Amino acid sequence: MQLHIHGPRSRRVRLLASVSALALGALTLAGCSAASPTASSSGPLKIGISLSLTGDFSDSGKAAQRGYDLWASVTNKAGGVLGRQVKLSIVDDASSPDQVVTNYTNLITQDKVDLVFGPYSSLLTVPASRVASRYHYAFIEPAGGGPSVFAQKLTNLFFVQPAPTTKGGDVFANYILSLPANKRPKTAGYAKLDDPFSAPIAASIQKRFEAAGIKTVYDQTYPAETADMTPIMSGMSAANPDVVVGGSQEADAFAQIKGMIQLKFNPKWLFESNGANSPGDFPAAVGANTEGVFSSADWYADSTIAGSSKFISDYVAKYGGDAQKIDPTSAEAYSAGMLLDQVAKKTGKIDNATIIKTLHSGTWPTLVGNLSWDQYGAPKGAYLLIQWINGKLTTVYPSATAQHAPVAPKPHWAG
Amino acid sequence: MHSLIQAIILGILTGGVYALMASGQTLIFGIMKVVNLAQGALVVLGAYLTYTLFTQLGIDPFLSILITTPLLFLVGVGVQYVLLRPLHGDDVAQLSLLVTFAIALGVEGVLSFAYGSTLTNVQPAYANFSWTILGYQVSLVRFVAFLLSLVMLGLLYLILQRTKFGRSVRATVQNPMSAQLLGVNANRVSALGFGLGAATAAAAGSVFGMLNSFNPGSHYDLISRLLTIVVLGGLGSIGGSVVAALVMGVASSVVSALASPIWSDFTFFIVLLLVLLIRPRGLFGARTRGAL
């Protein structure tokens, strides 16, 4: 039963029941002000953000919040942006598109924030970016990279990841197709999660593979709530492809791998677009069976990118814990802030028109790579191909940044 | 052919676990005429209890049933006593539907607060072990889970057939009025019945946690599945719910394997609608006035 409560899902809190008196109070208050946005250019720099802080995906929403907060505190310690202290207004949208529209409208017209950053849930980025565009606000967003985002042709939008989400797996295709023809896989199987960010990744790889003559022997799409991956994996193992490509999120990637272990099916290459790139959750879910699994990433704890180690030490100092447990979402949100710093440094100004104009040219170093965008905000870079080697995530492709050569064929399951 | 048989085996094993959850739900309806929307949440609660017992105390998930089942039995009795009993008026059925929904939300809230929203699962050492029999894969956890569900269903059957409480339940299901005239204490039967329903959810939850990844929001999927099962089987009919659960398990699994998983649940809904078109009371439902 695809009870898709939200893309990822969540947001039961939407109709938050409450004491009527307070509500009416709120409405009366609401009646008092009405305005068009006018942002001041002195005093603290107010940045408005709506995040999914409740519901099933609250963990990622909170990770984004930690990234934003960390950037703000680091920046403020260093004197702020152009001398102005950063003040974040973060509100919860409980993952509802209605609420996200309301939140950004409120932030811009009522709170009169100077700037806005994007929400967490990718599905909410589209309605949110439309509001921002209407008021001519720059929309720097770390979590909405689906085709629908760029299809809007908004010129105020910048996606803070190395490439559009659907191209998340292209680096795996690059690697496979870089192999000499006799060492390439002959057959491929695809298991695709039917959501805007997963199935397209596998589909994009499939297109490249088929063009190169790698035969598709199994291709299945499953709905987001499929808890039980065994039927699909038994079909997969019956077709016995050389390479298995999972267009996946977390839980289903784990379930796919568990299904393969139970069916004792061990493909020569295994790529999972998500899930397998989580340094903490993946081993927790599949135990010692991580070895040789491929995934892609923009930032991870052992990443060698400039600034990463400072980010990690700041993060651990502020929130404690273990570097391996840091969600990439935090780094992506932090990177959104880094872009502002650089625009301010370069132009000496920090208003929406300047940001939009400035980011459209040049290359901008962040934790998730050197970013540059096309006119509608789609980043022009590529993700890193990572593989589990000796129990650790390791960059294996492109060779320029690789820490280790890719390991193939994949070792047998540990059991 | 091979994949068809493999799918049927899987479907039966999965269906068995759903049969256990659904039997509790249909029992509650049979006794109280309450559609319990919290059944899925109770299953998830059972799964989290098992998870905690396993990760914190190292108790085997199957053994933890001995702890979770009595615990949720008490929770069930408490819920009936505190929240459902006080309802009155001519809309009790609708009100109790919403009350059980509120309970589901509350459970979800408490679990989100305690565990966060990341999907998790119970992962004992033998979780990925499977046998190959005549070329077909049978996972150990799934097989034991199926057996366990059969045992629990058997126990439930014995309780209903062989005990005084069971006789009162059956009398109440058939005719609440005359049961009361015969000296059955309706409140007591309702409380125990709700407790029993919750207990089946606990037992199924322990197993569910090993078979699936779950988070506090998983109960929405569960409840929609359970509702269709109990309606197909006929509200109030335990035998019906078992048959319907197996039908659902097999149908979903076969459609998944042969066509596509995106249509598997859909097929089941269509089957349900067709059955209701011919038999509005479900496969084995009794015609109880006012309820159906």
Next chain:
Amino acid sequence: MKFATTRAGLIRAGVFFLVLLVIPIVGGPGYLLNTLIFTIMYAALSSSWNLIGGYAGYPSLGHVAFFGIGAYATGIIFSDSVYGGYAPFFLLPVIGLGVAFMSIPIGWVSMRTRADVFAIVTITLLFITQTLAFNLKNVTGGAQGKSVAPAPFDVGTYDWPFYYAMLILLAIAMGISLYFRRSKIGLSLATVRADEDKAHGVGVRVTAVKLIAFAVSAGLVAMVGGVWAYYVGFIYPQFAVDPLITIGMVLMAFLGGRGTLWGPVLGAFILVPAQEYFAQAFGASELYLIAYAAVFLVIMLFLPRGILPSITERLARRRASAAGAARDGASPTPSALPTSEVKVVR
């Protein structure tokens, strides 16, 4: 059970709608309008649900399916261009009528069962619609969603057309409610709700009136869905066919008083702003959900019939010395309604 349109009732409705009419003009654009759009949207949805769920006593939990169909109709027709901006609004009546007709066979099948089973069958409807929205990729765009072309309205008054469209739909829903109460249909529905078998016995055309209520209710909900899709601008299956929208309609009707004219409106004007206020004020905490459940339980346990009927009953009891005509608290006469709810809201 004849209801006269009392002068007090007319004034109340007049003041309510007049206030809402002038708010954009005096209050200007911005977040107030935005909040009101969603509030009025839920008031309209809940009032429409009330036709079948309240008056007929068939608690549909699948109404959001019609909301989604309306939303997709708008999304599909206007994905490339909105033809000057107002075309999606003009097409709404067509969508409403279409969905109303389409809902008749659905209603016929599902209303062969009664209350509890009906609720479950309608949930099924919700899932079927959502699955179709996901799987019929060529029509709906599947999980990738469907976008409506952006509206070319001026930033300053951007929200106005959506606001007035929602307001008109609310007025229509309430008008139909009022008509139902005052006509033979209302009487028939009340009989069905009280005892369907008996209603059959006394010659009420049970199936016909139930189907009329169901179809009208479905058509209205679809039109609201159409406006919503245009306003939000982008539809995904899980948002357009969201079980929470159903829950919202039902909860608001229960809170305010189902089977009453103003109950669903009152419910919406309490719950929607409250929810937004809390989202702003408290940000995040899962304690939220627990509080929500608690409030929910309190309503069910202490105000089982909703706010309006409970107040009305209390007023009626106070006036009990007079002829006990208005005892039927479940369907209070308009004149017995407190005037306060309108003023409180403003």
